[in-house]
Amino acid sequence: MRRRAFLTGLATVAAWPHIGQAQLRSKPHRIGFLSQQPGQSSLFSRTFIEGLRDLGYVEGQNITIEWRMTPDREQLTRWAAELAGMNLDAIVTGGGPAVRAAKQATSTTPIVMGYSGDPVGTGLVPSLSRPGGNLTGFSFMSPDLSAKRVEVLAEAFPTVRRLATLWNPEDPVYALELERSEKAARGLGMTLFPIAFRGAGEFEAAFDSIVAAQADGLVVFAHSLTLANSRRLVEMANRQAFPTMYGLREYVVEGGLIAYGPRVTDLFRRSAVYVDRILKGTKPADMPVEQPTKFELAINLKTAKVLNLTIPPTLLARADEVIE
Secondary structure, three states, X not given: OHHHHHHHHHHHHHHHHHHHHHHHHHOOXXXXXXXXXXXXXXXXXXXXXXXXXXXXXXXOOOEEEEEEEOOOHHHHHHHHHHHHOOOOOXXXXXXXXXXXXXXXXXXXXXXXXXXXXXXXXXXXXXXXXXXOOOEEEEOXXXXXXXXXXXXXXXXXXXXXXXXXXXXXXXXXXXHHHHHHHHHHHHHOOOEEEEEEOOOHHHHHHHHHHHHHOOOOEEEEOOOHHHHHOHHHHHHHHHHHOOOEEEOOHHHHHOOOOEEEEOOHHHHHHHHHHHHHHHHOOOOHHHOOOEOOOOOEEEEEHHHHHHOOOOOOHHHHHHOOEEEO
């Protein structure tokens, strides 16, 4: 009996590491989601959740998500610090300001960029192929697409000569987009008028400046602050009834006229894949920053008709999405 009890005891001791590992695996993973897009039900967060579900992660069961979303930059910084102190498995960010806030808050917790305009040009990572450190994710190539957007707008509306653009001097990627937009505009015989804003409270004054500049066209860069206020911006642009080019199809869905860019929802779905790899042990430093390979031209024909604007048939034929 003593021998049997001894062997049983040995078996129990030998099983301890395995029991510990099983208990560890049964604990839900904990990640954070930091964004300037308000509301957990926003399109990007929904797509991210769907991506996690496709990989077997269900919120409230085997994964817990700490949601932190606000258009306020100071609150974003505070919440980044809060998430950094929670010993999370990873933090997912939406937009450059959220990425920078998270990067400043922690150098150890893995960070996955759901999207960022130009992470190399703005100094977030040293290179796309070797990001190093605790930061990786996705870039939607905003500066690289700036010239193309101006060219498409000029093709659609050849009479546009005074082109305005909204830009935020506090966000470094705007400066890169502005530089390339100005160069493209000059090459097409246009004059570009940069209209500065630093928050949603300055949109009205910015549009007053656009009117004062006698602009006959507008480019709206795709960034967290403008995305978070897309419906309001679209309404204000449509009120002026001049051709407006946006950076993402989401603006066109809200009633904007025309947009050219990647589908950001795809990037957030891919972000779930990156989170999965991190949870399984891959280091962010070993995961290249990915760029989109597909870009879409979206046109809201309903808005064009309301604004009494004619879209060339050749451009309509090339559009990936036409809302009628």
